[in-house]
Amino acid sequence: MKVGVIGAGTMGSGIAQAFAMTDGYEVCLCDIKTEYAEGGLAKIKKNMDFLVGKEKITQEKANEILGKITTGLNDICGDCDLIVEVALEDLKIKQDIFASLQKIVKKDCMFASNTSSLSITKIGEGLDRPLIGMHFFNPADRMKLVEVIKGENTPQEMVDKIKSIATEIGKTPVEVKEAPGFVVNRILIPMINEAINVFDAGTASAEDIDIAMQLGASHPMGPLHLADLIGLDICLAIMEVLHTETGNEKYAPAPLLKKMVADKKLGKKTGVGFFDYSK
Secondary structure, eight states, X not given: OEEEEEOOSHXXXXXXXXXXXXXXXXXXXXXXXXXXXXXXXXXXXXXXXXXXXXXXXOHHHHHHHHHTEEEEOGGGGTTOSEEEEOOOSOHHHHHHHHHHHTTTSOTTOEEEEOOSSSOHHHHTTTOSSOEEEEEOOSSTTTOOEEEEEEOTTOOHHHHHHHHHHHHHTTOEEEEEESOTTTTHHHHHHHHHHHHHHHHHTTSSOHHHHHHHHHHHHOOSSOHHHHHHHHOHHHXXXXXXXXXXXXXXXXXXXXXHHHHHHHTTOXXXXXXXXXXXXXX
16 A cells, blocks of 8 residues: 655654555655655654664664655655645645645545544545544554544545554554544643643642652653643644634633743754753
């Protein structure tokens, strides 16, 4: 199977790696500029070098995996069997990507979005084929879960096919009905948002909030470190979707979260968030 991954950032490159590491899959890793796509491939190569260094795979296997990935613009996806869109969490951007792709791909190419909170039905409006949600989790090459989201126009046979593909690449799929935030982010991101409110109120330090949740609730990572890993801009975008779609004030984004995003303190990817990653 040939898979087009649209978006070569951290998530996109991780998803591309997950497919490329599976026998029988080839990947077209694409972005709006060729150099961005090549940057995604460089991330994968770095991961391969790490695995070789840890003797998890051989150099020969690493070369084989990298050889299954082609980089470029979206126009290289003409013969793909599946497209997984991993663009910014913006409805119009996602709609425009699929609208342009349907003009160049095969009629039987399946369309999937990695959206973390947006409506699958809305993203797929006006397309000549059904759309499905295929939501991976960061780091996508290692995290086992894939939420498979059915929109209003997604046939069950497509759901079953995508669940089968997720299983083939070593993931555990869960079938989810379309709803704001789906399952994980509907629960997880409001928890992070509340941790930010607790920190902003001066109740405890960022370090102690994380330690409290790790030792008191058996979380493998504290909520503020997790927010930094996800990206505070992504956390804010999801909270805004939850707030807008539900109309419930309990989903109002924390004022400090909005301020930090405005100040470009987005977490690990910018070097500073609730913790300092500059060193």
